[in-house]
Amino acid sequence: MSVTLIDMVFPGDANHHGTLFGGIGLAHLDKVAFLAAARHARRPTVTAGCERIDFAAPARIGEMVEATGRVVRVGRTSMGVEVELWAEAPVSGERRLCTRGVFNMVAPREEGQGDLPPLEDDTPNRDAWLRAVEMVFPAWTNHYGTLYGGDALKLMGKAAFVCATRKARAVMVMAASNRIDFSSPIREGDMIELASRATRVGRSSITIEVELWAEGLLTGDRRRSAAAEFVMVAVDEAGRPRSISGASSALEPA
Incomplete structure (x- = not known):
C-alpha cells in the first residue's frame, strides 16, 4: 500500500534560490520509503x-510538496x-x-523469522478523506516519550490548511478551532496518519474535520488518537474574507 506525505515549503526549507533545498526533498522521499517498507515488513527496517x-523541476516557497512511496x-529481506x-x-x-526514483530498504531477519511477506495489490483509497502520513521522531516527544500536544496541533x-486549500483553490487562513479531543497517546516511533475532509462549505469559509491516527509499525495496531x-x-x-468560487457545497472528495 502506498503512503503519502504532504508538506509546505516554508522559507526555512528553501535554499538561496527560493526553492526547496534538495536535502529536504530527499529526506521526504527517504521517510515515505521507510514508512512504506516498514508497514509492509512489520519489522525493523533501514535504508540500504x-x-x-x-x-527535474523545483518546488518553490509557498507551494505544497507531495511525496509518495510504494513497495x-x-x-527475502530487502524491498524496492x-x-x-x-x-x-x-x-x-x-x-x-x-523527481522520482527507487529506494532500497532492508529488514534483517531475526531468529525465528522467515522471508518478507509477498507483494500485495496496491488498491487506491477512494473515500472522501485526504490522507497523509508522518513519523514521530524523538524531537517531537515530551518527557513521557509521547507526541507533544503542540506538535499534534x-x-x-x-x-x-491543505484540505481547505485544495477544496477552495484560494488563499486560506485559520479562523477558528471549534474543538480538539485527545483520546490516546502517540508513542515515539509510531507512524501517524492525518485524515481530513470538508464537512461544510460556506460563502467564504470551509469547516474541516481532522482525525489523527497512530499506527505501530511493528504490530500494525491502529488507534484514533x-x-x-x-x-x-x-x-x-488585504487579508479580508472573500467569497469562494468553484468550491462545491456538495462536499465531494477534497
Whole structure:
C-alpha cells in the first residue's frame, strides 16, 4: 500500500534560490520509503541505498510538496520502494513532478523469522478523506516519550490548511478551532496518519474535520488518537474574507 506525505515549503526549507533545498526533498522521499517498507515488513527496517535521483523541476516557497512511496519489489529481506516528489501550487492547482526514483530498504531477519511477506495489490483509497502520513521522531516527544500536544496541533492545523486549500483553490487562513479531543497517546516511533475532509462549505469559509491516527509499525495496531474541527477562511490580498468560487457545497472528495 502506498503512503503519502504532504508538506509546505516554508522559507526555512528553501535554499538561496527560493526553492526547496534538495536535502529536504530527499529526506521526504527517504521517510515515505521507510514508512512504506516498514508497514509492509512489520519489522525493523533501514535504508540500504537509493538509485540515481534527478531533480527535474523545483518546488518553490509557498507551494505544497507531495511525496509518495510504494513497495514495488520484495526479496527475502530487502524491498524496492518507488518514490515520487510532486510540487503543487496551492491556488492554481498546477502540479509538476520534481523527481522520482527507487529506494532500497532492508529488514534483517531475526531468529525465528522467515522471508518478507509477498507483494500485495496496491488498491487506491477512494473515500472522501485526504490522507497523509508522518513519523514521530524523538524531537517531537515530551518527557513521557509521547507526541507533544503542540506538535499534534501543528500537524492537524497543517492538514486542515491543505484540505481547505485544495477544496477552495484560494488563499486560506485559520479562523477558528471549534474543538480538539485527545483520546490516546502517540508513542515515539509510531507512524501517524492525518485524515481530513470538508464537512461544510460556506460563502467564504470551509469547516474541516481532522482525525489523527497512530499506527505501530511493528504490530500494525491502529488507534484514533485525536480529532479536531477547524474553520478555514478564504482571504484576499488585504487579508479580508472573500467569497469562494468553484468550491462545491456538495462536499465531494477534497
